[in-house]
Amino acid sequence: MISAMIKKEFLLVLRDKKALALLFVMPAIFILIISVAMRDVFTGNSVSFNVSLKNLDGSAISKELSSNILKNRSFHQVAYDKAQIVITIPKNYVKKKRKLNIEIKDTLKSDEIELFKAKLLKDIVSLKLKIIKNRLMEFSDEAAMALDTVSLDSANLFDIKYNKNNDIPNSTQQSVPSWIVFGMFFMITPIATVFINERKQNTLSRLSSMNVSAYAMTLSKIVPYLVIAQIQAWIMIGVGMYIVPLFDTPALAINGSVLALIFLSFSLSVSVVGLAMLIAVNANTTEQASTIGGILSILLGAIGGVMVPKFIMPHSMQLLANISPMSWGLDGFLDIFLKGGDIVMVLNESLMLLLFGAIALGISIVILKYKIKQGFE
Amino acid sequence: MVKVSNVVKKYGDLIALDHLSFEIQKGIIFGLLGVNGAGKSTILSVLNGLSPIESGEIEVFGLDIKKDIEKIRQISSIIPQNLAFYDKLSVQENLDFFGKIQNATKENYTKAIEINGLKEVLKQRASTLSGGQKRRLNIAIGLLNDPKIIYFDEPTVGIDTKSRNEILKSIKSYKDFGTTVVYTSHYLNEIEFICDEVAILSHGKLVTQEKVSEAGNLEKQFLELTGNQDD
Numbered sequence: 001m002i003s004a005m006i007k008k009e010f011l012l013v014l015r016d017k018k019a020l021a022l023l024f025v026m027p028a029i030f031i032l033i034i035s036v037a038m039r040d041v042f043t044g045n046s047v048s049f050n051v052s053l054k055n056l057d058g059s060a061i062s063k064e065l066s067s068n069i070l071k072n073r074s075f076h077q078v079a080y081d082k083a084q085i086v087i088t089i090p091k092n093y094v095k096k097k098r099k100l101n102i103e104i105k106d107t108l109k110s111d112e113i114e115l116f117k118a119k120l121l122k123d124i125v126s127l128k129l130k131i132i133k134n135r136l137m138e139f140s141d142e143a144a145m146a147l148d149t150v151s152l153d154s155a156n157l158f159d160i161k162y163n164k165n166n167d168i169p170n171s172t173q174q175s176v177p178s179w180i181v182f183g184m185f186f187m188i189t190p191i192a193t194v195f196i197n198e199r200k201q202n203t204l205s206r207l208s209s210m211n212v213s214a215y216a217m218t219l220s221k222i223v224p225y226l227v228i229a230q231i232q233a234w235i236m237i238g239v240g241m242y243i244v245p246l247f248d249t250p251a252l253a254i255n256g257s258v259l260a261l262i263f264l265s266f267s268l269s270v271s272v273v274g275l276a277m278l279i280a281v282n283a284n285t286t287e288q289a290s291t292i293g294g295i296l297s298i299l300l301g302a303i304g305g306v307m308v309p310k311f312i313m314p315h316s317m318q319l320l321a322n323i324s325p326m327s328w329g330l331d332g333f334l335d336i337f338l339k340g341g342d343i344v345m346v347l348n349e350s351l352m353l354l355l356f357g358a359i360a361l362g363i364s365i366v367i368l369k370y371k372i373k374q375g376f377e
Numbered sequence: 378m379v380k381v382s383n384v385v386k387k388y389g390d391l392i393a394l395d396h397l398s399f400e401i402q403k404g405i406i407f408g409l410l411g412v413n414g415a416g417k418s419t420i421l422s423v424l425n426g427l428s429p430i431e432s433g434e435i436e437v438f439g440l441d442i443k444k445d446i447e448k449i450r451q452i453s454s455i456i457p458q459n460l461a462f463y464d465k466l467s468v469q470e471n472l473d474f475f476g477k478i479q480n481a482t483k484e485n486y487t488k489a490i491e492i493n494g495l496k497e498v499l500k501q502r503a504s505t506l507s508g509g510q511k512r513r514l515n516i517a518i519g520l521l522n523d524p525k526i527i528y529f530d531e532p533t534v535g536i537d538t539k540s541r542n543e544i545l546k547s548i549k550s551y552k553d554f555g556t557t558v559v560y561t562s563h564y565l566n567e568i569e570f571i572c573d574e575v576a577i578l579s580h581g582k583l584v585t586q587e588k589v590s591e592a593g594n595l596e597k598q599f600l601e602l603t604g605n606q607d608d
Contacts, residue, residue: 004477008463008470015465206461209425210478210522211450375428 001212005220012194013224019190023232027183028239031175035244038171049116051075052083057093061131065089068123075119084108085116100124122152169309169338170250176240177333178306180233180265181326184272185297187225187232191276192289195221200285205375214368218361221280222273229269230262237261256336260343264336267350267357268329274360275325281367300324328352378403379424379526379557384433386419386581393419394430395581401559401574403438406552408572408589409561410599416581417561418458421528424559425455438525454524458531460515464504468495468514471503472521481521489520492547509540516544526557533567545571565596 013019053075055066066089070077080086084106090098100120104113129147136144151157198204207217240252254261276293283289301307303317304324310331313321321327332349335341343350379401386394394416401407409417422428424435426446435442437449462471472495476486490496493513498506503514512532519527529548533541549571551558562568568575569589576586577599585598592598 001478004474008466008474011470012463012465202457202459202461203463205427206455206457206475206518207478209427209450209455210475211447212478373429375422 002216002219005212005216006223009194009220009224010227013190013228016190016194019193022186022189023183023228024235026186027179027232027236028243030183031172031179031236031239032244032247034175034179035172035240036247036249038175048074048076049112049119050078050082050084052078052080052086053089054086055089056091057089059094061094061127062089064130065123065127068127069120072119072123074116087120126152169334172240172244172250172252173334173337174309176236176244176252177330177337178301180236180333181268181304181329182297182301182306183232183236184229184265184268184329185275185293185300185326187229187269187272188276188279188293188297189290191221191225191273192280192283192293193286195277195280196283196286196289204372208372214365214372217368218277218365221277222270222361225273225276226266226269229272230265233261233265233269252337254337256339256341256345257343260341260346261333261336263343264329264332264346264350264353267353268325268332270357271325271329271353271360272357274357274364277364278360278367281364281371300326303327305330325353325356378436378438379559380434380436381420381424382434384420384423384435385431386416386423386428387431393581394423397433397578397581397583399576399583399586401557403557404552404555405573406549406558406560406571408568408575409559409578410563410565410568410575411561411578412563414580415578417563417578418530419581420578421455421530421559421561424528425453426450427455451522452525453528454519454522454526455528456516456519456530456532458534460511462503462514462518465502467500467502468506469499471514472499472517475518476521479522482523485521485523488523489517492520492550493517494543507540508536509543512536512540512544513547516547524556526559527551529558529560531561531563533562533564541567565599569595 051069053066053069055062069075069087084104085108086101086103086105088101088103090101092098093100102120108116129150129152133144133147136147195204198207204217237252237254241254242251245251275296279289279292279296283292301324303321304310304326305313305321306326310318310321310327328349332341332346332353335345335349339345381400382398384394384397385392397416397420409420411417419428423430424437424442426442426449438452440449440452442449463474466474472486472489475481481489490499493516495510495513495517498510503511506514516529516532532548533544536544545567548558548560558571560568560572572589574586574588575592575595577584589595
């Protein structure tokens, strides 16, 4: 009996083109768009400024400074009207020891301005060191050579060892797990729609008159959607690994255990199916289920770090994120993709997801049994 | 034999069945006649254990509805007024699915298809069937467990005259297999055409129960007994 019900459920979802688009096409497109669009934000390549440089001083030193600024990869020379920042080397800059004139035309954040200042300062200090070195060479080669040991490159000055928890994902590593998690929650709509339609058309009542229990009805929903969720997750991973790199964006790498990935995505799908069933047995109409499912997904996604990455959230919001099952799933995926996590590493998240799903399914079965007993009145 | 004794069923404050009692003999076609809201669909749900009752006793072929509901469901079948099957599945897939749920034999499966004239449309998606074909599929699903008793809840609602006559003829033929049929309708001519016995319900109460052949002018009786309620 169960196998017939599972087969029926598969056929219904496979023939629902809208559901298939919702479950597979939409998350895949989102992964592609978000990964490409956010590429520079996550890799830090966006730390560059459009500058317009004017040199009103004819000295060799000011010419060298101009050249250094133009060579700096953080500055892009553009026309005055397109510049975020205008740098002017004033007349008599060297002779009268004048300051550079900086005009900030664009609205920049204070940390961006500080970053610009640091980059420019590095160019100026490098040049001044070179001038000092040349002067020193007139007196002592040895003293002048000592200045070569002075480096302004942070990589030569300090080694940074990052705490694993501070690892920041690239755009693909962030968007693939986010959309696996969020995309899986899209299943709420087709699960609830099929279930409510069955109830409205008296099919559930008919099945009930054929001695089909609430357990069998629930189990027949769980199994196909667990399988669909796994297919969905692996398609999203495939998009991250093979499609996203075609757009000059970092490919997704599974640094951790594949077994852990399967375990985590299974646990996540249990929680999603549980929530979907809970909504399905309580909603009266498909519209109601879609609205509740949609709002819940968006809220859990917003809180859980799907829309805004958790690492850029304030501490209080990061704590709040922990109440969302999407956050548990996302943390687990990031552990696997980013930190080379294994089953032990994602055990907490997976168990929480399984527990959430089991509780939701348990409540759904109790409500469904009650409704069957009352004849879906 | 079906025995309904003093059954009360409420929906909130509304009394749907008010101390209802009647008996149905084995192998007959029994009509339940009444206007909308008389309690016809409710009694069918109750007889199949789909709707709980407040009080009263029900016995179906010697089985107590409170104790033996699973056994009762194995020997009975309800054909709901709504089309309770899956639009996205073909006729064959629907019959396969409901057949497997009820452990239908190949013989029952073939019989359900033949009686309802579905052989030509087996591969067709249920959503593309005509109104009459959909009704027949709805009925065929109910025959898959070879029931001893079938409850029809207004199976001819919303279909054309030709399909209606075909369905009525096929229902009449179930008697030949020894099946007991309970048929609800608010169409007098249908009851007169297929039923052996009729019970008229009004506001959840039994107004009268008699053999159709002895009922005389059923329409007159129906209007007199139920008042001037239109159908």
